[in-house]
Amino acid sequence: MNKKILVTGGSGFLGSHLVEKLLARGDEVLCVDNFYTGTRRNVEHLIGHKRFELMRHDVCLPLYVEVDEIYNLACPASPIHYQYDPVQTTKTSVHGAINMLGLAKRVKAKILQASTSEVYGDPSVHPQPEGYWGNVNPIGIRSCYDEGKRCAETLFFDYWRQHQLRIKIVRIFNTYGPRMHPNDGRVVSNFIVQALKGEDITIYGDGQQTRSFCYSDDLVDAIMRMMDTADPVTGPVNIGNPHEFTIRQLANLVLELTGSRSKIVSRPLPQDDPLQRKPDITLAKELLDWSPSIELRQGLIKTIAYFDQLLKGEAEVPASLS
Ligand SMILES: NC(=O)c1ccc[n+]([C@@H]2O[C@H](COP(=O)([O-])OP(=O)(O)OC[C@H]3O[C@@H](n4cnc5c(N)ncnc54)[C@H](O)[C@@H]3O)[C@@H](O)[C@H]2O)c1
Numbered sequence: 001m002n003k004k005i006l007v008t009g010g011s012g013f014l015g016s017h018l019v020e021k022l023l024a025r026g027d028e029v030l031c032v033d034n035f036y037t038g039t040r041r042n043v044e045h046l047i048g049h050k051r052f053e054l055m056r057h058d059v060c061l062p063l064y065v066e067v068d069e070i071y072n073l074a075c076p077a078s079p080i081h082y083q084y085d086p087v088q089t090t091k092t093s094v095h096g097a098i099n100m101l102g103l104a105k106r107v108k109a110k111i112l113q114a115s116t117s118e119v120y121g122d123p124s125v126h127p128q129p130e131g132y133w134g135n136v137n138p139i140g141i142r143s144c145y146d147e148g149k150r151c152a153e154t155l156f157f158d159y160w161r162q163h164q165l166r167i168k169i170v171r172i173f174n175t176y177g178p179r180m181h182p183n184d185g186r187v188v189s190n191f192i193v194q195a196l197k198g199e200d201i202t203i204y205g206d207g208q209q210t211r212s213f214c215y216s217d218d219l220v221d222a223i224m225r226m227m228d229t230a231d232p233v234t235g236p237v238n239i240g241n242p243h244e245f246t247i248r249q250l251a252n253l254v255l256e257l258t259g260s261r262s263k264i265v266s267r268p269l270p271q272d273d274p275l276q277r278k279p280d281i282t283l284a285k286e287l288l289d290w291s292p293s294i295e296l297r298q299g300l301i302k303t304i305a306y307f308d309q310l311l312k313g314e315a316e317v318p319a320s321l322s
Contacts, residue, residue: 012042079185080184194262
Protein backbone atom coordinates (compact mmCIF):
# COMPACT_ATOMS: atom_id res chain seq x y z
CA MET A 1 0.00 0.00 0.00
CA ASN A 2 1.18 3.55 -0.74
CA LYS A 3 2.43 5.49 2.24
CA LYS A 4 1.24 9.04 2.88
CA ILE A 5 4.30 11.12 3.55
CA LEU A 6 4.66 14.70 4.76
CA VAL A 7 7.85 16.54 3.81
CA THR A 8 8.28 19.90 5.55
CA GLY A 9 10.64 22.21 3.70
CA GLY A 10 9.78 20.11 0.66
CA SER A 11 10.30 22.89 -1.87
CA GLY A 12 13.84 23.59 -0.68
CA PHE A 13 17.08 22.23 -2.08
CA LEU A 14 17.15 18.83 -0.33
CA GLY A 15 13.39 18.60 0.22
CA SER A 16 12.59 18.82 -3.49
CA HIS A 17 14.97 15.95 -4.31
CA LEU A 18 13.47 13.88 -1.50
CA VAL A 19 9.92 14.55 -2.72
CA GLU A 20 10.90 13.38 -6.23
CA LYS A 21 12.41 10.14 -4.93
CA LEU A 22 9.39 9.37 -2.72
CA LEU A 23 7.00 9.91 -5.62
CA ALA A 24 9.17 7.72 -7.84
CA ARG A 25 8.94 4.99 -5.20
CA GLY A 26 5.14 5.16 -5.34
CA ASP A 27 4.36 7.13 -2.16
CA GLU A 28 1.80 9.90 -1.74
CA VAL A 29 3.58 13.13 -0.85
CA LEU A 30 2.34 16.25 0.90
CA CYS A 31 4.94 18.99 0.54
CA VAL A 32 4.62 21.76 3.12
CA ASP A 33 6.70 24.92 2.79
CA ASN A 34 6.43 28.65 3.52
CA PHE A 35 8.81 29.44 0.61
CA TYR A 36 11.20 31.30 2.89
CA THR A 37 14.35 29.94 1.24
CA GLY A 38 12.74 27.39 -1.03
CA THR A 39 10.87 28.11 -4.22
CA ARG A 40 7.73 26.76 -5.85
CA ARG A 41 9.84 26.34 -8.99
CA ASN A 42 11.76 23.47 -7.33
CA VAL A 43 8.59 21.35 -7.32
CA GLU A 44 6.63 23.00 -10.12
CA HIS A 45 7.23 20.03 -12.44
CA LEU A 46 5.44 17.80 -9.90
CA ILE A 47 2.24 19.87 -9.72
CA GLY A 48 -0.51 17.86 -11.37
CA HIS A 49 1.07 14.54 -10.34
CA LYS A 50 -1.78 12.53 -8.85
CA ARG A 51 0.16 11.57 -5.70
CA PHE A 52 1.62 15.05 -5.04
CA GLU A 53 0.17 17.94 -3.08
CA LEU A 54 1.81 21.30 -2.29
CA MET A 55 0.68 23.32 0.73
CA ARG A 56 1.91 26.77 1.79
CA HIS A 57 2.23 26.60 5.54
CA ASP A 58 4.62 27.75 8.28
CA VAL A 59 5.65 24.88 10.56
CA CYS A 60 5.66 27.32 13.50
CA LEU A 61 1.89 26.84 13.37
CA PRO A 62 0.14 23.53 14.10
CA LEU A 63 -0.83 21.33 11.19
CA TYR A 64 -3.63 18.75 11.10
CA VAL A 65 -3.21 16.15 8.36
CA GLU A 66 -3.34 12.36 8.13
CA VAL A 67 0.08 10.90 7.27
CA ASP A 68 2.15 7.79 7.94
CA GLU A 69 5.60 9.38 7.94
CA ILE A 70 7.02 12.88 8.40
CA TYR A 71 10.37 14.15 7.15
CA ASN A 72 11.00 17.43 8.99
CA LEU A 73 13.37 19.47 6.82
CA ALA A 74 11.88 22.94 7.23
CA CYS A 75 14.61 25.38 8.32
CA PRO A 76 16.83 27.89 6.54
CA ALA A 77 20.18 26.11 6.24
CA SER A 78 22.97 28.50 5.26
CA PRO A 79 24.42 31.15 7.61
CA ILE A 80 23.30 34.03 5.38
CA HIS A 81 19.73 32.77 5.44
CA TYR A 82 19.46 31.65 9.05
CA GLN A 83 21.11 34.82 10.37
CA TYR A 84 18.76 37.04 8.35
CA ASP A 85 15.97 36.55 10.94
CA PRO A 86 17.54 34.60 13.81
CA VAL A 87 14.42 34.62 16.01
CA GLN A 88 12.41 33.06 13.20
CA THR A 89 15.21 30.48 12.71
CA THR A 90 14.99 29.28 16.32
CA LYS A 91 11.19 29.33 16.16
CA THR A 92 11.25 27.22 13.01
CA SER A 93 13.49 24.60 14.61
CA VAL A 94 11.83 24.54 18.03
CA HIS A 95 8.15 25.38 17.40
CA GLY A 96 8.40 23.47 14.12
CA ALA A 97 9.67 20.38 15.94
CA ILE A 98 6.97 20.69 18.63
CA ASN A 99 4.23 21.00 16.00
CA MET A 100 5.49 18.14 13.85
CA LEU A 101 6.08 15.88 16.88
CA GLY A 102 2.57 16.73 18.12
CA LEU A 103 1.20 15.75 14.73
CA ALA A 104 3.24 12.51 14.70
CA LYS A 105 1.87 11.69 18.15
CA ARG A 106 -1.76 12.31 17.15
CA VAL A 107 -1.64 10.28 13.95
CA LYS A 108 0.98 7.74 15.15
CA ALA A 109 3.36 8.65 12.34
CA LYS A 110 7.06 7.91 12.19
CA ILE A 111 9.09 11.13 12.13
CA LEU A 112 12.58 12.00 10.89
CA GLN A 113 14.49 15.15 11.82
CA ALA A 114 17.01 16.75 9.46
CA SER A 115 19.60 17.78 12.02
CA THR A 116 23.06 19.05 11.23
CA SER A 117 26.77 18.66 11.83
CA GLU A 118 26.51 22.14 13.38
CA VAL A 119 25.22 20.51 16.57
CA TYR A 120 28.94 19.69 17.13
CA GLY A 121 29.70 23.44 17.06
CA ASP A 122 33.44 24.17 17.04
CA PRO A 123 34.49 20.57 17.72
CA SER A 124 37.55 19.49 19.65
CA VAL A 125 37.29 15.96 18.18
CA HIS A 126 37.98 15.16 14.49
CA PRO A 127 36.14 13.57 12.75
CA GLN A 128 33.05 13.76 14.96
CA PRO A 129 31.33 10.53 15.98
CA GLU A 130 27.68 10.72 17.06
CA GLY A 131 28.67 10.19 20.71
CA TYR A 132 30.55 13.53 20.79
CA TRP A 133 28.39 16.13 22.60
CA GLY A 134 29.78 19.14 20.78
CA ASN A 135 31.15 22.53 21.68
CA VAL A 136 28.51 25.13 20.90
CA ASN A 137 28.41 28.81 21.81
CA PRO A 138 24.86 29.42 23.13
CA ILE A 139 24.89 33.20 22.60
CA GLY A 140 26.67 33.78 19.28
CA ILE A 141 25.30 34.67 15.87
CA ARG A 142 25.26 31.03 14.76
CA SER A 143 23.44 29.90 17.92
CA CYS A 144 19.94 30.44 16.48
CA TYR A 145 20.67 27.57 14.09
CA ASP A 146 23.00 25.36 16.16
CA GLU A 147 21.02 25.57 19.40
CA GLY A 148 17.68 25.45 17.58
CA LYS A 149 18.71 22.16 15.99
CA ARG A 150 20.09 20.84 19.30
CA CYS A 151 16.81 21.69 21.05
CA ALA A 152 14.90 19.96 18.25
CA GLU A 153 16.97 16.80 18.86
CA THR A 154 16.17 17.07 22.59
CA LEU A 155 12.45 17.35 21.81
CA PHE A 156 12.61 14.33 19.53
CA PHE A 157 14.23 12.21 22.25
CA ASP A 158 11.79 13.45 24.92
CA TYR A 159 8.83 12.53 22.72
CA TRP A 160 10.47 9.14 22.18
CA ARG A 161 11.02 8.56 25.94
CA GLN A 162 7.75 10.11 27.12
CA HIS A 163 5.34 9.17 24.34
CA GLN A 164 7.13 6.24 22.64
CA LEU A 165 7.15 8.08 19.32
CA ARG A 166 9.02 6.41 16.48
CA ILE A 167 11.81 8.92 15.82
CA LYS A 168 14.80 9.08 13.46
CA ILE A 169 17.52 11.75 13.54
CA VAL A 170 20.12 12.34 10.84
CA ARG A 171 22.95 14.84 11.24
CA ILE A 172 23.64 16.16 7.77
CA PHE A 173 27.11 17.36 6.78
CA ASN A 174 27.85 19.75 3.91
CA THR A 175 25.67 18.71 0.95
CA TYR A 176 25.60 20.23 -2.54
CA GLY A 177 23.76 19.71 -5.80
CA PRO A 178 21.28 21.21 -8.25
CA ARG A 179 18.71 23.59 -6.65
CA MET A 180 21.14 24.92 -4.07
CA HIS A 181 20.51 28.60 -3.59
CA PRO A 182 22.94 30.70 -5.67
CA ASN A 183 23.37 33.42 -3.03
CA ASP A 184 23.67 31.34 0.10
CA GLY A 185 27.37 32.01 0.60
CA ARG A 186 28.41 28.34 0.52
CA VAL A 187 31.68 27.44 -1.05
CA VAL A 188 30.38 25.16 -3.82
CA SER A 189 27.69 27.56 -5.06
CA ASN A 190 30.03 30.56 -4.61
CA PHE A 191 32.80 29.04 -6.72
CA ILE A 192 30.46 27.82 -9.46
CA VAL A 193 28.63 31.14 -9.75
CA GLN A 194 31.91 33.10 -9.74
CA ALA A 195 33.38 30.82 -12.40
CA LEU A 196 30.31 30.96 -14.64
CA LYS A 197 30.18 34.76 -14.38
CA GLY A 198 33.91 35.02 -15.10
CA GLU A 199 34.49 36.71 -11.73
CA ASP A 200 37.49 36.05 -9.47
CA ILE A 201 37.17 32.92 -7.36
CA THR A 202 37.81 33.92 -3.76
CA ILE A 203 39.48 31.51 -1.42
CA TYR A 204 40.20 32.31 2.21
CA GLY A 205 43.71 31.78 3.49
CA ASP A 206 46.01 29.57 1.41
CA GLY A 207 43.17 27.23 0.40
CA GLN A 208 44.80 24.25 2.09
CA GLN A 209 41.91 23.87 4.58
CA THR A 210 39.88 20.77 3.75
CA ARG A 211 36.15 20.19 3.34
CA SER A 212 34.08 17.19 2.31
CA PHE A 213 31.02 17.43 0.11
CA CYS A 214 28.10 15.03 -0.20
CA TYR A 215 26.01 15.03 -3.38
CA SER A 216 22.26 15.54 -2.86
CA ASP A 217 21.23 12.15 -4.38
CA ASP A 218 23.50 10.30 -1.95
CA LEU A 219 22.09 12.27 0.95
CA VAL A 220 18.46 11.61 -0.01
CA ASP A 221 19.22 7.91 -0.40
CA ALA A 222 20.64 7.85 3.15
CA ILE A 223 17.74 9.63 4.80
CA MET A 224 15.19 7.38 3.09
CA ARG A 225 17.14 4.36 4.34
CA MET A 226 17.15 5.89 7.81
CA MET A 227 13.36 6.32 7.77
CA ASP A 228 13.02 2.66 6.79
CA THR A 229 15.14 1.31 9.67
CA ALA A 230 13.45 -0.82 12.33
CA ASP A 231 11.76 1.07 15.19
CA PRO A 232 14.49 0.69 17.83
CA VAL A 233 16.85 2.66 15.57
CA THR A 234 16.57 6.36 16.46
CA GLY A 235 19.96 7.78 15.53
CA PRO A 236 21.40 10.32 15.59
CA VAL A 237 23.35 9.17 12.56
CA ASN A 238 25.91 11.27 10.70
CA ILE A 239 25.32 11.52 6.95
CA GLY A 240 27.94 13.01 4.68
CA ASN A 241 30.86 12.26 2.42
CA PRO A 242 34.15 11.71 4.26
CA HIS A 243 36.28 12.21 1.12
CA GLU A 244 38.32 15.36 1.80
CA PHE A 245 39.37 18.01 -0.70
CA THR A 246 41.29 21.20 -0.12
CA ILE A 247 39.44 24.37 -1.00
CA ARG A 248 42.09 25.05 -3.65
CA GLN A 249 41.44 21.63 -5.23
CA LEU A 250 37.73 22.44 -5.34
CA ALA A 251 38.40 25.81 -6.97
CA ASN A 252 40.64 24.20 -9.61
CA LEU A 253 38.07 21.49 -10.34
CA VAL A 254 35.32 24.09 -10.78
CA LEU A 255 37.57 26.05 -13.15
CA GLU A 256 38.32 22.93 -15.17
CA LEU A 257 34.69 21.79 -15.41
CA THR A 258 33.26 25.21 -16.25
CA GLY A 259 36.08 26.03 -18.68
CA SER A 260 36.15 29.44 -16.97
CA ARG A 261 39.03 31.90 -17.20
CA SER A 262 38.33 33.25 -13.70
CA LYS A 263 41.39 33.85 -11.53
CA ILE A 264 41.77 32.39 -8.05
CA VAL A 265 42.37 35.18 -5.51
CA SER A 266 43.14 34.83 -1.79
CA ARG A 267 41.56 36.74 1.09
CA PRO A 268 42.51 36.60 4.78
CA LEU A 269 41.22 33.54 6.63
CA PRO A 270 38.24 34.41 8.89
CA GLN A 271 38.84 33.63 12.56
CA ASP A 272 36.20 30.91 12.91
CA ASP A 273 37.07 29.07 9.69
CA PRO A 274 37.76 25.44 10.64
CA LEU A 275 40.82 23.82 9.10
CA GLN A 276 39.07 20.52 8.62
CA ARG A 277 35.50 19.28 8.49
CA LYS A 278 34.86 15.63 7.84
CA PRO A 279 32.08 13.29 8.96
CA ASP A 280 32.63 9.98 10.68
CA ILE A 281 30.07 7.79 8.88
CA THR A 282 30.93 4.44 10.50
CA LEU A 283 27.46 4.23 12.04
CA ALA A 284 25.65 5.08 8.78
CA LYS A 285 27.60 2.32 7.03
CA GLU A 286 26.65 -0.20 9.70
CA LEU A 287 23.01 0.75 10.25
CA LEU A 288 21.99 1.81 6.76
CA ASP A 289 24.40 -0.21 4.64
CA TRP A 290 25.09 3.13 2.98
CA SER A 291 28.07 5.08 1.85
CA PRO A 292 28.20 7.90 -0.69
CA SER A 293 28.71 6.80 -4.28
CA ILE A 294 28.87 10.03 -6.27
CA GLU A 295 32.33 11.49 -6.77
CA LEU A 296 32.83 15.23 -6.47
CA ARG A 297 33.64 15.57 -10.19
CA GLN A 298 30.41 13.79 -11.20
CA GLY A 299 28.27 15.80 -8.78
CA LEU A 300 29.86 19.09 -9.78
CA ILE A 301 29.11 18.49 -13.46
CA LYS A 302 25.38 18.21 -12.66
CA THR A 303 25.46 21.15 -10.26
CA ILE A 304 27.28 23.37 -12.77
CA ALA A 305 24.69 22.50 -15.45
CA TYR A 306 21.95 23.63 -13.04
CA PHE A 307 23.63 26.94 -12.19
CA ASP A 308 24.35 27.56 -15.85
CA GLN A 309 20.60 27.35 -16.59
CA LEU A 310 19.78 29.46 -13.54
CA LEU A 311 22.15 32.24 -14.58
CA LYS A 312 20.68 32.20 -18.09
CA GLY A 313 17.32 32.97 -16.45
CA GLU A 314 15.82 29.56 -17.03
CA ALA A 315 15.27 28.86 -13.32
CA GLU A 316 13.87 31.02 -10.54
CA VAL A 317 15.50 32.48 -7.41
CA PRO A 318 13.23 32.90 -4.33
CA ALA A 319 11.93 36.49 -4.36
CA SER A 320 12.49 37.12 -0.65
CA LEU A 321 16.20 36.36 -0.83
CA SER A 322 17.34 37.22 -4.35
N1 LIG B 1 22.26 21.42 2.69
C1 LIG B 1 23.07 21.08 3.68
O1 LIG B 1 24.29 20.99 3.48
C2 LIG B 1 22.52 20.80 5.07
C3 LIG B 1 23.43 20.48 6.08
C4 LIG B 1 22.94 20.22 7.35
C5 LIG B 1 21.58 20.23 7.60
N2 LIG B 1 20.72 20.52 6.61
C6 LIG B 1 19.28 20.58 6.95
O2 LIG B 1 18.50 20.01 5.92
C7 LIG B 1 17.26 20.73 5.80
C8 LIG B 1 17.07 21.19 4.36
O3 LIG B 1 18.14 22.06 4.02
P1 LIG B 1 18.36 22.65 2.55
O4 LIG B 1 19.82 22.73 2.31
O5 LIG B 1 17.47 21.95 1.60
O6 LIG B 1 17.87 24.15 2.78
P2 LIG B 1 16.72 25.00 2.05
O7 LIG B 1 16.78 26.37 2.63
O8 LIG B 1 16.84 24.89 0.56
O9 LIG B 1 15.41 24.25 2.49
C9 LIG B 1 14.70 24.57 3.65
C10 LIG B 1 13.23 24.66 3.27
O10 LIG B 1 12.46 24.92 4.46
C11 LIG B 1 11.53 25.94 4.17
N3 LIG B 1 11.20 26.62 5.42
C12 LIG B 1 12.00 27.42 6.18
N4 LIG B 1 11.33 27.83 7.27
C13 LIG B 1 10.08 27.29 7.20
C14 LIG B 1 8.93 27.36 8.02
N5 LIG B 1 8.92 28.08 9.16
N6 LIG B 1 7.81 26.67 7.64
C15 LIG B 1 7.81 25.94 6.50
N7 LIG B 1 8.88 25.85 5.68
C16 LIG B 1 9.99 26.51 6.03
C17 LIG B 1 12.23 26.84 3.16
O11 LIG B 1 11.36 27.66 2.43
C18 LIG B 1 12.95 25.80 2.30
O12 LIG B 1 12.13 25.35 1.26
C19 LIG B 1 17.33 21.88 6.80
O13 LIG B 1 16.63 21.52 7.97
C20 LIG B 1 18.81 22.01 7.10
O14 LIG B 1 19.04 22.51 8.40
C21 LIG B 1 21.15 20.83 5.35
